[in-house]
Amino acid sequence: MMGKRIIKLLCAASLMLLAGCANKSVDYSDEVAGLEALPLGAEGRVLKMSHYTPEEVKDIQYALNTRGLYWTAGQTPAYLNSEQCPINVYAHRGHYNYPENSLTSVLMGALGGFDGVEIDVMMTRDGYWVVHHDSISGRATGRRDGKNLRISRVKGKDWNTLVVRDKDGNLTNERAPYAIDVFEQWAKTRLPGQQLNIEIKEDADLVELAQLNRMVVSVLPQGSYFYSSLEFKVLKSMREVNSSVYLGYIWEPDAKSINEVKKVARRAAKSDVLYQKYSRSINWVSDYESRKRSRSKSNKHSAQTVRNALGANSGLHVDIRSFVKASTIYTRSKAAGLARVATYSINGTEYHQSQLQELSRAGRSLPDEVIMDTSKFEFCHRLYPELVSKSSLYQPTTAYGRAIMQLPKDADFTRLEQQRMYLADNHYLTASGKVRLLNSYGLSNASASPETKKTTSQRPEGSLVLIPEDEAFEIEQTSITLEIPN
Incomplete structure (x- = not known):
């Protein structure tokens, strides 16, 4: 049932209205009347995705509306005016309630009140760009026969055998996407102002990057995407390919952040619950340290170096631990003329969030954007609870609405x-x-x-x-x- 609803939502959202899908037999009986004024992607606005009854959905939405919020199809709240929060939030590998780097997670990221979605791209052996994070399948994707594949060695026909895993690690019926699949969907479903952060995991050469960029610009309008990478030389090559796009240079994580993940890995080795919770970070460190062996020195270039090599439309994407340690990193980046400073964390969303709250209490500058495994509302609400209004103009009709108003x-x-x-x-x-x-x-x-x-x-x-x-x-x-x- 959920799969059918996802398909219907894909069709509806891609055209930004309920009419016009090629499949005339699509049944929109799940639509909840009376919610047309809410943003596209609101629960019940296009299709009802949750377990709530239509009456409960309407009551929840009306009650949240008096608080300046709405409930999304991704089952998380969002601000009616996302610009209220001064920090942009990008959905890390898509909406965190759905399989990472999947079409569904990107769709729900577009409709979930985020400022953008971050995905990872790499190449197959025969030159196809695919959306995948780990160098080996098995954690986020898998095959019915249980065989794991090294992505750099597979060909397109092998890639077609992979499906994504759900949040519990179970194989789904949704196939692992090619990059072009995600680009085409983003072009259809993104809302105004949203951007797709295309993180290049591949140590690609100029020809391969040109191929990626041609594919992107043929589908996505200017300003709806940008590139990021841990590899500085990849970004310098991409600047030769595309002179105007924003490029985000990712600083490698702080050494202590990596050590913390290793500690978790030791505990997680005998705990399925811990491994499932921290598997993203554990696999990231394993891949990262394998790549690092080919480097002769630390891969952290200064803000001025980034500005000189990549131009003004570039920025630093920094581990939150490094951001906290370097008290002047934000001001130095801006003084160098960089467009953005973003933060991420390999030590979990809660740690990332808590560090930003500490910085706020200390009066320190906060980043322009964050890459998070949580919704924009959940992130911003802990920093700026005053953004949620308090109104008594609506009389709720269900227990959910009464709770929201209270x-x-x-x-x-x-x-x-x-x-x-x-x-x-x-x-x-x-x-x-x-x-x-x-x-x-x-x-x-x-x-x-x-x-x-x-x-x-x-x-x-x-x-x-x-x-x-x-x-x-x-x-x-x-x-x-x-x-x-x-």
């Missing part, structure tokens, strides 16, 4: 089911994952009374929700050794 500005609006339970107990979940008394909203930890602090960490009399004390646990009981190439 929640304070700093609440987690992504977990409506849990919020209903907590609100029944006069508590709510904050965007940072804390449990707080509803009537203590606005009180700081310093100003809250001892009784309030005690109540929020224990179970009050007659409580419907058990809020346990924090407890420490150690997942690794015995040490093991995991070797990653140096």
Whole structure:
């Protein structure tokens, strides 16, 4: 059923309206009437993708609308005016609720309230550009026979046997896409102002990059895409090919960031749950260190060097740990004339988010954009909770709408089911994952009374929700050794 709905949404979104699809038999009975004013991609605006009833979808959307938000088909909230948040957010390998680097994740990234989507491209042995992150299949893609393939050695016919895995690691019926598939879809489904960040994983030569660029410009309008790469020479070659496109130079991760991933890898070696959670980072480090063996020195060029080699329409994409350490990196980049400074992290979204919050509290400059495995709303809401308005002009008709209208500005609006339970107990979940008394909203930890602090960490009399004390646990009981190439 979900697969049919995805296909219908692809057809509808590609034409930006409900009429005009070639398949006249498409049934739009899932469309929820009364939501036409919402942005395309809003849940129920084109097709109903969630488990909510039409009445609940409409009530959720109307209630969120009074807060300056809407619920997307990707099952995450988004700002009605995405420009409210001063930082651009790119969906890392597509919408994080869907298989990475898949057509579905790119589609939902376009319709999910992001400023853009980041994908990874590399080449097959016979010269096809494909969308894939790891040098070997198996983690994000796979075959029915279980055989793993080295992407640089496969040919198109072999690539056609790969399908993407879902978020639980199960094989789907969606085939791994060629780059042209993603480019064509992006041209049809992207919203105004959105850009596709095409990260080049390949150490490609001038001819191969020219081929990639010809394919891109033949499909995508100017300004709807840009290139990024960890390989400086690749970007210099791409500048010869395309004199005007933005080029993002990716600084290699901080050494401590890589060491942290290695520590996780040791624990994850005997924990399926941990491996699944951190598999993106673990595989990234393995691939990265394999490539690094061919380099003679650290691959971090200064902002001025980047500006001199790539021109003004270029920028730095920096590990958040490096960004924090180099207190003047933003001002130096701007002084050098670079267009953008972006941050990423191989240590997880929560770490990335927490570091940016610390920078904000310290009055430090924040990046122009971030590459995240979370929605733009979830990222910005923790930095700028005041962007969520508070209005009582709407009278909700369902429990979901009533919960949305009752929640304070700093609440987690992504977990409506849990919020209903907590609100029944006069508590709510904050965007940072804390449990707080509803009537203590606005009180700081310093100003809250001892009784309030005690109540929020224990179970009050007659409580419907058990809020346990924090407890420490150690997942690794015995040490093991995991070797990653140096």
